[in-house]
Amino acid sequence: MTDHSASRGLAGIVAAESALSFIDGAAGRLSYRGYDVHALARHAGYLESVYLLWYDALPSAIELAAFEGTLAGQRQLPESVIDVLRGLPAESQPMAALRTAVSALGQVDPEAEDISHEADLRKAGRLVAGMPTIVAAFDRIRRGLEPIDPDPALDHAANFLYMRSGERAGPTAARALDTSWLLYLEHGLNASTFTARVVASTLADMHAAITAGLCALKGPLHGGANEKAMEMLLDAGSLEKVEEFVDRALAEKRKIMGFGHRVYQTEDPRATHLRRMAEELGREAGNTKWYDLSRVLEDLMLERKGLYCNVDFYCATVYYSLELPIDLFTPLFAIGRTAGWAAHVMEQHMHNRLIRPRAEYTGELDRPWVPIDRR
């Protein structure tokens, strides 16, 4: 007999085949296309890892330069998309603004409805190139400033920091942002990637799937957690108050953002690098307050609940140290993850079968019809 009972939250369900990333939750292992994420975070850049994900091979120096050059030439947004951003209320939630702009980008993409692999690759490139420009332009427009044109001489992360602030970032800052995107790049069938794949499985186009992924990433149980983690650190306030803060939150059955994971039962390998970068940025700025506070909170959570921090916890401190506004933390996650979503969309389009699970029906059956005048 077939078992029709539902798995709450689809926990433990294998819903697709994928050759993109491998996660061993018990061992705390993550690899992209067979390359350990620790090696990539130490030695590779974000776009190098995107190339690996999309082409299933590490690029040669010439291939990488060509790839980076193509994307650098595609950062400028069409004027109509900038106009969409100008038309939004200044108080728009940034993830909502981002999904609106990405959807608008799809309206003017010359290959919007073409879902061939070649067109998918080209659209994925344009999206990865354009996404940082959207976030930077939105942030300037809402502050009453003019968007800054991308600088093709700067690399992907340095250019974002420049377009947002108008100032050239130092190498540690640009490297930290680049590595955070590398760590956010791809992570199996998480909620947003699954969403993007479901949309792609209907043979809808790349922009439709990426817009859907953005919608799923927005929530605090997923991408929104890095913002909530920073708000929580600010709320906890100081080393002296953090223990009381954690105990009160746990007693009130509140979740501590940036802790726990559906797949990892040990340290999230991405957190290892973000912790290191949070410390490095703090030391460079001569202010390790948020790093120190995070370390104590991390120890408390392990002791009280046996929970490890996830990717979003130290990312909060890293982005805060880069003086980025807290409500841009989730859009920054999205910038990194877009290339991962795109890789899944391409995988789905190439080996498609409509994703259509079933629900376990828990309602009544065989209720007698009652005419409207007798209800």
Ligand SMILES: CC(C)(COP(=O)(O)OP(=O)(O)OC[C@H]1O[C@@H](n2cnc3c(N)ncnc32)[C@H](O)[C@@H]1OP(=O)(O)O)[C@@H](O)C(=O)NCCC(=O)NCCS
């Ligand atoms: C990531 C997350 C959604 C995974 O959820 P899940 O697999 O459905 O696990 P649950 O929410 O059912 O949690 C299992 C238990 O651990 C507890 N728990 C999990 N994460 C917790 C957290 N961050 N703080 C406090 N308790 C937590 C739950 O309260 C629950 O305890 P209980 O069995 O006594 O009720 C969850 O850990 C969470 O909400 N974390 C905070 C948000 C976050 O950081 N998200 C980013 C993920 S990368």
